[in-house]
Amino acid sequence: MGTSWSAMLVDPPANCQAAIEDGLARIIDQMSNWEADSAISRFNRTPVGDWMTLPPDMLTVLRAGLGMARLSNGAFDPAIGALVDQWGFGPAARPRPAPLIDSAPWQAIELDGDEARRIAHVALDFSGIAKGFAVDAMAAGLRALGVANFLIEIGGELRGDGVKPDMQPWWVDVEPPPGLAIPVLRIALCGLSVATSGDYRRFRMEGDARLSHSIDPARGAPIPQGVASVTVLHEHAMLADAWATTITVMGPAQGMALATRHALPARLVLRTDDGAQEYMTPALTRMLE
Template sequence: MGTRWSAQIVAAPGGAEEALRAVLDGVIASMSQWAPDSALSRFNRAPPGEWRTLPDDLARVLDTALAIGRASAGAFDPAAGALADLWGFGPPGPRADVPAADAVAQALARSGAAAIERSDTRARRTADVALDLSGIGKGYAVDALAARLRALGCEDFLVEIGGEFVGAGVRPDAQPWWVELENPPGVALPPIRIALHGIAVATSGDYRRFIADGARRLGHTIDPRTGRPITNGVVSASVIASDCMTADGWATALTVLGPGEGVTVAAREGLAARIVTGDGAEHLSPALEAMLG
């Protein structure tokens, strides 16, 4: 997943680290677009129209991604891999220039969740689109780590992958697992500290990976509706939810939707969310305001 992970476990049982590494290896084998032999990569290479049986975890993440895509009116799209590759944010690697308009149009034509069909344990592509679950898969992996720890009998822990967290129980000092919502570089906002007691938080930041367009920096978040990096001013979006997969997917979607529509959709969906723009403005959903009140 191209980032670091950590786990803080109270009274960790023997073999916990090896068990967690096995969980991460399983997630990569199932849904990494960088692993050529993953189930996702094999799905993307299958001929359009051919049904493929999906591993349970991949099917679950795909179904959640498709649901968030529908609820966000396409602001989140798990079948936009061609666009991520074109802009230099996929397995082909980074690029030094901005793609031409006709190349963007071609990649956009090869994208879209409408070309993904599901049936029981199977799925198929009806057109030459490519699944890319990087906007939600990391959150699922955090949930999978937490589930494995619970299966090992652990009740008090904090697990994290690249700044996305799930907390359970309390620390050894009986305090909850406090986590501050990440502020983008150069943006000074009062800290928001969340007690992660059986909940998760994910942040989508549009400042870690980018492509240069002259003096401009275009972030890695692609609007799947236009085929281009977002220009709505959002530099980060955080979502607090009962599971990290949902928080991750919605944080990505809200980044694309922008502060106005994003807060409206968050309110409709009952999401506790914060959207930050480059001018330092902070936009809170009603559910998050209620939590802070």
């Protein structure tokens, strides 16, 4: 996934690190667009119309991604790989044009049991959801090894279970985007995950414009400058990750309204000419009281 991971564990067994690394390697083998032989890369090369049997983890993430696409009316799109490549954020050596299709990319993916196929020239890209899934998978693996108290992190997405050795919860600080003067968001993670999407994490400059890696499927282009970060808390890191991506694309009005309707604890930070503007959902406000 091209990122780092860390884990703070209470009384871990001796084989814990090897088990974690094996689990992450399995996810990379299935869902990394940067690995030519991964399952997702092989799927993206299958002839249009041909079915492919998907490995279980990839199938889980694809189903979740398509569900989020339906819920968000396409603001989240797990089949946006061609647009990611077009704007220079994919594994292609240089940007390349995305093929023209008649519908949203996610609508060109069909599922039948454990098989999937493309009905148009689209490409899967799980960059807005896979890290969260990996956090969930790592947490499940630790629990299977008998580890009940831990704080884990993959590429900035975190989950805490149980308590620290001093019986205190796992407190984490969500730092503000660089250069913006807003308070640190301090959260206790106990059976809870937090994911943040930010325009400062991965971008490239084109003239004076900062091009975010977050692509708006409706525009076929990076999101307009403005949304600096979105943080979402959820029981499942995969869904926290997907929701953070979704709200980032939808923006403060529509995105935070959707989060509020679904009772999500979420914060959005907007860059303005006057500095930072912070939005919080009622669920997050209650959590912080």
